[in-house]
Amino acid sequence: MKNKIGKQTFVFRNKPVITGECAVVGTKEGQGPLKEYFDTILEDDTYGENTWEKAESRMMENSIMTAIRKAGLEKKNIEVMLTGDLLNQLMSSSFSARDIGVPFIGLYGACSTMTLSMLMSSIIVDGEFAENVVCAASSHYCTAERQFRMPLEHGNQKPPSAQWTATASGAAVISKNPCKSNETLIPIPKEIFITHGTVGKIIDTGMKDSNQMGAAMVPAAVDTILNHFEDTGRTPDDYDIILTGDLGYIGKEIALDLFADAGLNMKKMHLCYDDCGTMLYYRESEDVHGGGSGCGCSASVFTGYLFKKMRAGIFNRALIVSTGAMLSTISPFQGESIPGIAHAIAIETS
Amino acid sequence: MSKSKGTPGKEVAKAYEKYAMTFTPKPRYFYNCVKAFIAGGLLCVIAMLIQNRIMASGWEEKDAAALLTIILICSAQLLTGLGWFDTIAKVVGAGVIVPITGFANSMVAPAIEYKKEGIVLGVGGKLFSLAGPVLVCGISSAALVGIIYWFMGGMR
Structure with a gap:
């Protein structure tokens, strides 16, 4: 291959x-x-x-x-x-x-x-x-x-x-090709390239509480990120920022704990790792409980915040990992647990 | 239910849930209960005052109670329609959900929500989506208790 x-x-x-x-x-x-x-x-x-x-x-x-x-x-x-x-x-x-x-x-x-x-x-x-x-x-x-x-x-x-x-x-x-860059802008915005993609596996923790979605998705996110590191031979040091999709406040804490268990460089992880669900709202004043979720959560943070920052040259290499809870409207009523999934994309600027 | 291949065993699932709970802030049960108790009590006191006022104007107690129920339901419906009920319920919880006001809210909320799907199949079809399970269980258990009561009465 x-x-x-x-x-x-x-x-x-x-x-x-x-x-x-x-x-x-x-x-x-x-x-x-x-x-x-x-x-x-x-x-x-x-x-x-x-x-x-x-x-x-x-x-x-x-x-x-x-x-x-x-x-x-x-x-x-x-x-x-x-x-x-x-x-x-x-x-x-x-x-x-x-x-x-x-x-x-x-x-x-x-x-x-x-x-x-x-x-x-x-x-x-x-x-x-x-x-x-x-x-x-x-x-x-x-x-x-x-x-x-x-x-x-x-x-x-x-x-x-x-x-x-x-x-x-x-x-x-x-x-396929970069768009004609607008030379009138100073500094000239950087191009963002997609270099790797890691397809995630469904991981089911056996959790059934649909009010604990973040925690249910963490193992899938951590699994995808660790597999990405293993497959590419990269480490957290290779990335300026690692963003997960919508694990929320609780999920982020669990993820950091699991990263530490996996033996990643935690000093670096604390600096570069964040979760879109914790970035989108003010925790107290907007009353969002566990943080943001939904497809739009990671989509808007990536396309709104991250890509703009990358074009400005603040971040040069990023790993973005949207996380999903693949439950249906009927599965909780049938006593099924919540299957989690996460796909990762590595992007970098020229 | 047979365990599917991709899900962990019960012990692993329990262990993970326990692990996840150590990161989860606990709901403030006591604080919430006190708030619900005060709000619920206040609601009952107001209801009692209204009933007394109705009875003072010459109504019988039975009719006054029925009228009062209608007043409570109507005001909960109005508050739901104005979009205030969910805000109140978020703060005081069971204080307004357990009394008949909660029942009124659980009927009006789906009615508003499913208006766009049409009066008959939207509102009509979904009107009891929240209250339905409560009604079924409530009426069934009432019937069961009634039968037991009838037998006990028969024995006397």
């Missing part, structure tokens, strides 16, 4: 480029610590639509179209779009694809969808099946809540471990 190393890792020898990206977030996310990084912040979470689902699909469409524009491309240049969300039958993705009208592949990876779609897009571009591909993931608090939990106006108390589904959408255009 010329493009695979180790057990689970793909090498992208042609180094696909992230040419455009965009993050659209809801009002609550727009009041968080990362507000200045997002491209669009909704004034109203309905986005002027009459259903939450339509609002989510419009958020996704908006993020995709902006990412394409920022890549200096047009809709007709995009050969395929790979998107996913949390809703049954990928409603937001398919309905945004209906409006965009580009060849479409829907992906479901629960909250791991962003790195899953980036990984698949990189394979398509690296394998020279297409020159420009767009990938995106979205989630909406109101659509996820009604599908997985309770009606919004129902009065109940959530435990401290329950996480808050982010209202957010992130999109990235992945291309």
